[in-house]
Amino acid sequence: MSRTRGSSGPKTLAAINEAGLDLIYTVGYEAMSLRELAAKVGLQPGSLYNHIETKQDLLFDLIHNHMVMLLARVDAELEGIDGPAERLRAFVAFHLDYHIERKREVFIGSAELRSLTPKHRKEIVALRRAYEDRLCDILKKGAAKKLFRIDDVRVTAYALLAMLTGICTWYDPKGRVNRRKLIDLHTRLVMEGVAA
Amino acid sequence: MSRTRGSSGPKTLAAINEAGLDLIYTVGYEAMSLRELAAKVGLQPGSLYNHIETKQDLLFDLIHNHMVMLLARVDAELEGIDGPAERLRAFVAFHLDYHIERKREVFIGSAELRSLTPKHRKEIVALRRAYEDRLCDILKKGAAKKLFRIDDVRVTAYALLAMLTGICTWYDPKGRVNRRKLIDLHTRLVMEGVAA
């Protein structure tokens, strides 16, 4: 056999990305074999290489696309919102929403950092740092206006991000707690935690 | 060659555990080869099997020992402390201390859950659940006495644990922030966050 009916590049690549996302999320990058991935997409192993450079590039692209999207979305979300308190609220709500919606990408984006080439890792870490800076800025401005009481901006940002990102590891959309309640609960923890 | 001078079972096993801990923390369980591990210990690959059952068992033992230790220590730490507020403070301080001291074990204990056999994973998850319950109990009692204001005990516990465990991913003992300040900062975030 050879090229199959109706096959198109972009469609197959999208299928590879989706299947890869799922497999890496489930079993991890190292444990995922390209044969497994190919089978899930409905291809022979070798055919993957019509769409990806290497296994490593597949991982990097997944994480990179996610990080770029995350940054674009957070900036869009915060645009036009004034005042540190309101911006912090918006940040929390956005972060939770995004992390619920794309928990696989987020999880991989931190759990599989170690599987990246040093060069690739550096690039991702820089993007993550940029995202952290969004929160740091808000905290800093709030502290300057005496709205927040913050000992150490960076450490506080890490603590809050860790808390907010935690839901990725356990949140179940069909579970007991709904999205609204989750956001309210976390918002309260954050706002009370940093309140002056 | 054959058996080397001064070799003893327990010592070698300890060396394997330490090297394994380090390698798994650095490169991950799947990415660690037993050849790499053996080289680090100073053995031939086959010799590992005088001390471990399988690679999987090595991972399980590492995580299991850590979880049992964690549970024993938290109970010892909380014993005799009265009042939800004081117990919560003690829990936070203990958790941070332990997670700073044993960040490799803690990290592996959550990051490598997926690499465990279903049966092994079940066992570890049960132990982790038991640990979470320690915090849930404190929160519940505090809420009952109107000392804390908590919407959902389990979710709040998850949020707090995620925040407190976060330091494992970035804390550097030689870094800018010292242990004391870290504990104070987190304690404040937690206590203010749940305050009635």
Add this chain to the structure above:
DNA sequence: GATAAAAACGATCATACGTTCGTTTCCTGA
């Protein structure tokens, strides 16, 4: 409708992996 590129196949390569095993040397307890 011809032609080049795209996208699949299937076979294959070299390597790395976890594990086993027979053998040899060292340590320990009767």
Add this chain to the structure above:
DNA sequence: TCAGGAAACGAACGTATGATCGTTTTTATC
């Protein structure tokens, strides 16, 4: 002191892996 177990070696086994390549069929372009 010596017998037996413990702890190492080194070679090997079977398998799985990421990746390559020549070939074939489909799609897209002019």
